[in-house]
Amino acid sequence: MNGEPLEETDSFTYLGSTINKHGGTAEDVKARIQKARVAFIMLRKIWRAKQIKTNSKLRIFNPNVKAVLLYGSETWRSTQKTLKRIQTFINKCLRRILHLKWTDKISNTTLWKMTKQLPIENEIKKRKWRWIGHTLRKPPNTITRQAITWNPPGKRRRGRPRNTWQRDTDKETKEMGYTRREMEKTATDRKRWRSLVDGLCSQRAIRHK
Numbered sequence: 001m002n003g004e005p006l007e008e009t010d011s012f013t014y015l016g017s018t019i020n021k022h023g024g025t026a027e028d029v030k031a032r033i034q035k036a037r038v039a040f041i042m043l044r045k046i047w048r049a050k051q052i053k054t055n056s057k058l059r060i061f062n063p064n065v066k067a068v069l070l071y072g073s074e075t076w077r078s079t080q081k082t083l084k085r086i087q088t089f090i091n092k093c094l095r096r097i098l099h100l101k102w103t104d105k106i107s108n109t110t111l112w113k114m115t116k117q118l119p120i121e122n123e124i125k126k127r128k129w130r131w132i133g134h135t136l137r138k139p140p141n142t143i144t145r146q147a148i149t150w151n152p153p154g155k156r157r158r159g160r161p162r163n164t165w166q167r168d169t170d171k172e173t174k175e176m177g178y179t180r181r182e183m184e185k186t187a188t189d190r191k192r193w194r195s196l197v198d199g200l201c202s203q204r205a206i207r208h209k
Helices: 026-042 044-048 054-069 080-097 108-115 120-136 143-149 165-175 180-187 190-203
Strands: 011-014 017-020
Touching (some): 026 054, 026 080, 054 080, 080 108, 120 143, 120 165, 120 180, 120 190, 165 180, 180 190
Antiparallel strands (some): 011 017
16 A cells, blocks of 8 residues: 555454454454453442342443444354354343342343343344344445445355355345345335334244243
């Protein structure tokens, strides 16, 4: 750039997110969990305070810890391994907020109901499709819209393709019974899009014991 060679690297940080050359999210998720853990520890006096109601603690937890954790999750390629790591961290935080000991046996479903939380797979999926709808409503020449609607020409190489964010999105689109063009048209109606996203998350709700 400007006559200077650029250093080749496997990953770099941009706007607070770790970008991997293979499009993976493991490094970014690891960094987000660490930042969220620090944020949670810094607020430990609040979690320990018995005079503060649980609902108030959760209203503090969601924007100050959970938001830090899920920053940029709209563009994550979430594998089951990744989702499990994130969910485990959140569950531990929620149990501490509720002052539950490790000997207190309650199901994840009960824990989420008590704290009014969505399973993390649903949470990330909801964020992702809300962001897609917002992006599809932008002008066609917008870079972010072009990035998610562009269909590269040419034939795909032989062999099993690498899972990518776009392939995961295309798969979910087909599961909903839509084509890309139909999704772009639906996104123009905010109310209809909101119902579509809510339906997607409820249909694919995870059941945990």
